[in-house]
Amino acid sequence: MTEIDHYESIRQKMSIDELGTPKHKKTIEFLKMLYNKEEIELLDKGFDRGYQPLSARNISKKTGIDKNKVKEILKGLSKRGLIFKLASKYMLMNLVPGFFEHYILTHGDDEENYKKAAKYFRWAFLNLTPQMYNNLKLKGKSIWLPKLPYDAEEKIIQIDEGIPIKDQKVFTGELVRELIDKNTTFAKVYCQCREIARISGEPCNYVSEELGCLLCGITAKIAIDQGWGEEIPSKEEAIEYARKCEKAGLVHFGMNVGAITFICNCCRDCCCGLRGMSELGLTYGRSNFDPKWNPELCVFCEKCIEICPMEAIQHQYPVKEENDVIFFNLERCLGCGVCAENCPKGAITLVKVRTDSTPEMSGLGKKIQDNILG
Ligand code: SF4
Ligand code: SF4
Ligand code: SF4
Numbered sequence: 500m501t502e503i504d505h506y507e508s509i510r511q512k513m514s515i516d517e518l519g520t521p522k523h524k525k526t527i528e529f530l531k532m533l534y535n536k537e538e539i540e541l542l543d544k545g546f547d548r549g550y551q552p553l554s555a556r557n558i559s560k561k562t563g564i565d566k567n568k569v570k571e572i573l574k575g576l577s578k579r580g581l582i583f584k585l586a587s588k589y590m591l592m593n594l595v596p597g598f599f600e601h602y603i604l605t606h607g608d609d610e611e612n613y614k615k616a617a618k619y620f621r622w623a624f625l626n627l628t629p630q631m632y633n634n635l636k637l638k639g640k641s642i643w644l645p646k647l648p649y650d651a652e653e654k655i656i657q658i659d660e661g662i663p664i665k666d667q668k669v670f671t672g673e674l675v676r677e678l679i680d681k682n683t684t685f686a687k688v689y690c691q692c693r694e695i696a697r698i699s700g701e702p703c704n705y706v707s708e709e710l711g712c713l714l715c716g717i718t719a720k721i722a723i724d725q726g727w728g729e730e731i732p733s734k735e736e737a738i739e740y741a742r743k744c745e746k747a748g749l750v751h752f753g754m755n756v757g758a759i760t761f762i763c764n765c766c767r768d769c770c771c772g773l774r775g776m777s778e779l780g781l782t783y784g785r786s787n788f789d790p791k792w793n794p795e796l797c798v799f800c801e802k803c804i805e806i807c808p809m810e811a812i813q814h815q816y817p818v819k820e821e822n823d824v825i826f827f828n829l830e831r832c833l834g835c836g837v838c839a840e841n842c843p844k845g846a847i848t849l850v851k852v853r854t855d856s857t858p859e860m861s862g863l864g865k866k867i868q869d870n871i872l873g
Contacts, residue, residue: 580605629775643784686728
């Protein structure tokens, strides 16, 4: 097999189902920058697919390469964030979510590579991954699903009598509250997307660095144990953190099925998922809810317009005797609830209008969880 084949082969293996690492010459250049020939050959010969947990011994057996040599290479890769390690097993991951977060949080590569990688990620998140996510969404396999704000059930969700009651039920994974309430361990990590924006010389204009991702349960424990997550000492503080993110206009995103509870708090300027949605007008991360506006309560302060990450809200001014209208462009809306959460008059509620997207339905979250946690 020629050199280029190993890189292309690894690109193909950096995937799970259709969530992969899109083909492009810049992707191959990126892999060549990160892995030397010996490393890529070992990985290609050792692994059959992404998310296949293998020990150094497994790989040594498979490749016929001396176990100590395999260990040395894998250890080096893990230190640079180029392979995921859990206990004594190693695995390949898809580009994002997966490899990207791990590489940035590990921050073990040399600074020059780190900077170049940041630029590649920024480019790929606008030019390669949005189309992949959108195709997954069209096939009913969404991976970006907004979780409604912590107090959504009490404050925001409105029951629409016209919709059959069974469809009004809030599904597992639709609210951020579920993830926080059922867990006891919490951690936060800096936002990796805002970090690569900063490294690339385009720092986030939208939120302060202090707000990042919120991790719960086993995911938080792993992050604290491995030293890349900062513990949040109590549930109350975790709730406070989630609310702070909501007030800053951030959208809680994530697959978060079962034990993997990595709640991204995403902004439109930097996020690897939301930026593509916002700039390209693709709604591959849409909830089952639509906003509903109450003109009786609205004072036309335009806070909702300012804060909507999709620029989906407009103030329509009257021409003659009609009233002002706050218009929601539902073609662009994600049903994230950020407008409702931040409306000072409670003039926006969310109504369940679809039942087509649930974290379980995508199946991908479960697949990743089963592979990682066994
Ligand atoms: S997905 Fe969102 S919160 Fe997560 S790292 Fe990216 S911008 Fe930050
Ligand atoms: S934030 Fe609320 S009160 Fe202000 S314009 Fe929007 S809907 Fe009206
Ligand atoms: S209109 Fe409201 S619910 Fe829709 S994307 Fe904007 S902030 Fe989110």
